[in-house]
Amino acid sequence: MTKTEIPLPFRSVFLSRREFIQLGLAGVCAAWAGVFVQSRLFPSEQAVTEAKPVSIPLTDLPVGSSQQITYGGQSALVLRTQQSIKAFSLTCTHLGCLVEWRQDQQEFYCPCHDGRFDQFGEVVAGPPPVPLEQFPVRVVDEQVVIGEEV
Ligand code: FES
Secondary structure, three states, rough: OOOOOOOOOOOOOOHHHHHHHHHHHHHHHHHHHHHHHHHHHHHOEEEEHOOOEEEOOOOOOOOOEEEEEHHHHEEEEEEEEOEEEEEOEEOOOOOOOOEEEOOOOOOOEOOOOOOEEEEOOOEEEEEOOOOOOOOEEEEEEEEEOOOOOO
8 A cells, every 4th residue: 555645835715814814904904004094085065065154344455365264174266356256175175185276377276297287277287187176165245255054
């Protein structure tokens, strides 16, 4: 009778306890990272809809000026031109970096990947897929009000 030899080192097709635990921990870390990244890139709409309106005296916003505010937990910029007053989120629509307003060039610039938006929030260059988010603006009793009534 011949004996069948098992080649060494013998490798089971099943995971060892150590490998199983490592794989499980890696899966938990990956899921946590995914949730974290998603919450940073795509803030929930609920947070924005529950945002309280922000008021600025009209006299503090002369034509051609801008003012940075926080609306619904987001940085935003209120821009007053000859024609209108608009409020834009400063969160880039590509990967969520903060854009900056360049007064001299009349555009928003994202330093992360050279994204650029015009004064209407429209994409003019770079990878951002959609325009900057706009918030509703109205003028009531010499006050510029950004956001909806709750
Ligand atoms: S995050 Fe703004 S261009 Fe990429």
